[in-house]
Structure formats: C-alpha cells, structure tokens
Amino acid sequence: MKQKIATIFGASGFIGRHLLRSLAEKDFRIVVATRSPYLNGHLKPLGNPGQIDLEKVNIYDEDNLRNLIKNSNLVINLIGILNQNSKQKFTNIHEKFPSLLSKICNEFNVEKFLHISALGVSHKINSKYMKSKLKGEEKIFENFRNSIILRPSIVFGPEDKFFNQFAFLSQFLPFLPLFGGGETKFQPVYVGDVVKSINAILDKEEIKANIYEIVGPEVYSFRELLEILLKTINRKRFFINVPFSVAKLQAFFMQLLPNPLLTPDQVEILKYDNVATGANPTLFDLDISPLTIESVLPDYIYRFRKGGEFS
Ligand SMILES: NC(=O)c1ccc[n+]([C@@H]2O[C@H](COP(=O)([O-])OP(=O)(O)OC[C@H]3O[C@@H](n4cnc5c(N)ncnc54)[C@H](OP(=O)(O)O)[C@@H]3O)[C@@H](O)[C@H]2O)c1
Numbered sequence: 001m002k003q004k005i006a007t008i009f010g011a012s013g014f015i016g017r018h019l020l021r022s023l024a025e026k027d028f029r030i031v032v033a034t035r036s037p038y039l040n041g042h043l044k045p046l047g048n049p050g051q052i053d054l055e056k057v058n059i060y061d062e063d064n065l066r067n068l069i070k071n072s073n074l075v076i077n078l079i080g081i082l083n084q085n086s087k088q089k090f091t092n093i094h095e096k097f098p099s100l101l102s103k104i105c106n107e108f109n110v111e112k113f114l115h116i117s118a119l120g121v122s123h124k125i126n127s128k129y130m131k132s133k134l135k136g137e138e139k140i141f142e143n144f145r146n147s148i149i150l151r152p153s154i155v156f157g158p159e160d161k162f163f164n165q166f167a168f169l170s171q172f173l174p175f176l177p178l179f180g181g182g183e184t185k186f187q188p189v190y191v192g193d194v195v196k197s198i199n200a201i202l203d204k205e206e207i208k209a210n211i212y213e214i215v216g217p218e219v220y221s222f223r224e225l226l227e228i229l230l231k232t233i234n235r236k237r238f239f240i241n242v243p244f245s246v247a248k249l250q251a252f253f254m255q256l257l258p259n260p261l262l263t264p265d266q267v268e269i270l271k272y273d274n275v276a277t278g279a280n281p282t283l284f285d286l287d288i289s290p291l292t293i294e295s296v297l298p299d300y301i302y303r304f305r306k307g308g309e310f311s
Contacts, residue, residue: 005071007031009057009101010078012040014159015116015152018191019078020046022199033057033068059097062104069104074202076114077101082129082161083255083263090132099139106144113144114198119153119187119213120274127268141210148201150194152214153274156293157191158300163229165261167304170230175238179247179262182223182239185273187215193283193290200286211280216290219275225293232297233304244271 006028010016023030024047034040037054044052058064059079069075077098084090098115105113121134140147154162170176197214201207220228223239230237242250248267254260276282283290302309 004073006074007072094132098136102143154188
C-alpha cells in the first residue's frame with residue numbers, strides 16, 4: 001500500500017518538534033514545510049532514514065503551497081507568532097495564510113486538515129492576536145468544512161515559553177511581576193498531551209467535533225503558576241503587583257525589544273481568564289487523561305534550581 005503523506009507547517013517550533021517524533025511512528029512520509037530547510041536538518045533524525053523531508057516554504061506563494069500540498073493526505077498547520085513586527089503580521093500569519101492553505105487543501109481533496117489556534121479566541125478581547133486567530137478559524141471553516149481546530153491553553157514542557165522565561169527571570173530579579181494582581185486563570189496543558197490529542201484525532205475515522213479545547217486537568221491563577229514554579233526551582237522571590245494600566249505602559253516600551261516579555265496586545269489577553277468554556281470537547285472526550293504541571297515541571301525546569309538538579 002502507498003505510504004500516506006503528511007505535510008506539516010511549523011514543525012520546527014516547540015509543539016511541532018514533539019509532534020514530529022510521534023507522527024514518524026505512524027508510518028507517514030512527512031514533509032516539513034519550513035522557511036529554513038538548511039537550519040532544520042536536526043529534525044530529520046526524528047524519523048526513520050528518508051522518512052522526513054524538509055521543503056522550503058514561502059507562505060505567501062500560492063504555487064509553492066500548491067506544490068507542497070498536491071500529494072498530501074494530511075496537512076497540519078502549527079505556524080503562529082506571539083508578537084508581531086514589521087515583517088511578521090498577525091493578519092498574515094493567523095488569518096491570510098490559514099485561509100489560503102485551507103482553500104488549497106480543499107482544492108486537492110486533502111483527507112484531513114488540522115489547524116492549531118488558541119484557547120479563548122474571541123472578537124470581544126481587544127487583542128489583535130486573538131482577533132486574527134478567530135478570523136483564521138472562520139476562514140478555514142468557510143474553505144474546508146471538515147477541518148479540525150485545536151485551541152490549546154498555555155502549553156508547557158521542555159523549551160516552553162512560559163515557565164522557562166519566568167525561571168530565567170528569577171535567576172537575576174529579586175521579584176516577579178503579577179500582572180493585574182495575578183488573578184487571571186489559566187489551564188495549562190502538557191505538550192505531550194497536545195501531541196496525544198492530535199494522534200487521537202488522526203486515529204479516529206469519524207470525528208464529530210470540529211473544535212477541541214486542549215487544556216490541562218487543573219485551573220490555576222497566574223500567581224499560583226509562579227508559586228509552583230518558584231517552589232519547584234527552590235527559589236524565594238517577592239511578588240510585585242503590576243496593575244494592567246501600568247503593565248500596558250511598560251509593555252509599550254518592552255515591545256521594542258527583539259523578544260519582549262510582554263506586549264500591549266498580551267496585556268489585553270491577560271485581562272481575561274483562559275480556561276475551557278465547556279462549549280467544546282476537551283482531551284477527556286478523546287480519552288486522554290492530561291498530566292498536571294506538578295508531575296512534569298520538575299523534569300525539565302531543574303536547571304534553574306539554585307545549585308543545579310541535585311541541590
Ligand atoms: N506554545 C503555546 O503555549 C501555545 C499556546 C496556544 C496556542 N499555540 C499555537 O500553537 C502553534 C504552535 O506553537 P509553538 O509554541 O510550537 O510555536 P513556535 O515554537 O513559536 O513555532 C512557530 C513555528 O511557526 C513557523 N513560522 C513562523 N513564522 C513563519 C513564516 N512567516 N513562514 C513559515 N513558517 C513560520 C516557524 O517555522 P520556521 O521558523 O522553521 O520557518 C516555527 O516552526 C501556534 O499557532 C501557536 O499560536 C501555542
């Protein structure tokens with residue numbers, strides 16, 4: 001039987017790298033569509049010899065996308081950005097590209113199209129990130145009716161942005177900031193469980209739902225997340241309450257940095273709880289019991305402990 005082809009966009013990112021390893025076990029031939037094939041050669045050994053190909057992609061070039069998609073059975077889009085700049089705009093990355101990609105998937109009768117969006121997408125939140133993610137979802141459903149969209153909460157695991165960034169800051173700051181008092185609630189999910197959810201969706205012939213909210217088993221406030229982190233790395237730090245108005249002013253200047261801790265757009269997102277709505281199925285509906293932060297975090301955050309892993 002002919003081997004099925006999976007084309008993955010954004011496979012070189014945090015979630016993508018974890019996904020590649022498990023997709024390779026599924027006996028797909030995998031095409032990784034990346035801007036930098038020569039810088040991502042390290043992805044090839046995640047599969048068997050010859051199983052993973054790296055192809056250069058320009059997400060604005062329709063012909064390039066058609067060539068990549070035309071023989072694909074499965075297409076997964078993990079491309080996303082947290083901050084925009086002069087070259088990378090939310091509308092292009094989260095809206096126009098998914099729209100074009102889903103249109104081309106429909107044209108070539110791709111069997112399954114999976115897209116990673118974000119939990120809490122809404123037009124009500126005054127955030128360009130959230131609005132662009134939601135518009136992208138709407139375009140996808142117009143173009144490819146049976147698309148499956150995953151909306152993850154904060155994703156944690158080795159190389160995550162949330163815990164690693166605050167652990168890094170705690171190495172030299174005597175305090176950590178509690179934006180808006182640290183009361184906003186989150187339901188972080190382990191990257192391995194995000195990967196499991198994608199696998200479960202691929203394994204099921206008939207998927208009834210189109211949108212899944214990918215969340216962990218527990219709800220925590222921002223403050224509680226920082227407390228768990230500090231306990232795990234065995235450090236004591238003061239918390240400083242930073243009201244949203246002050247955070248927004250600080251973020252205005254921070255956004256000029258190459259990898260800002262906070263942008264004004266993220267401050268708007270932080271004003272709203274980011275937890276499952278109850279309106280869409282979750283990991284439990286896919287028979288997955290998600291792992292808690294406490295059971296995974298110590299395994300990868302130990303390098304930030306004072307004195308190292310065995311201190
Ligand atoms: N991580 C989280 O906590 C989280 C939470 C909710 C939702 N999500 C969503 O999940 C998806 C994956 O997240 P992640 O954390 O794995 O992201 P990531 O580590 O930042 O990776 C982003 C990927 O997007 C690709 N990319 C960015 N701009 C591109 C462009 N102009 N052309 C082609 N490729 C481009 C990058 O590929 P190259 O540089 O190799 O080309 C990279 O592989 C994103 O859509 C994100 O919004 C993530």
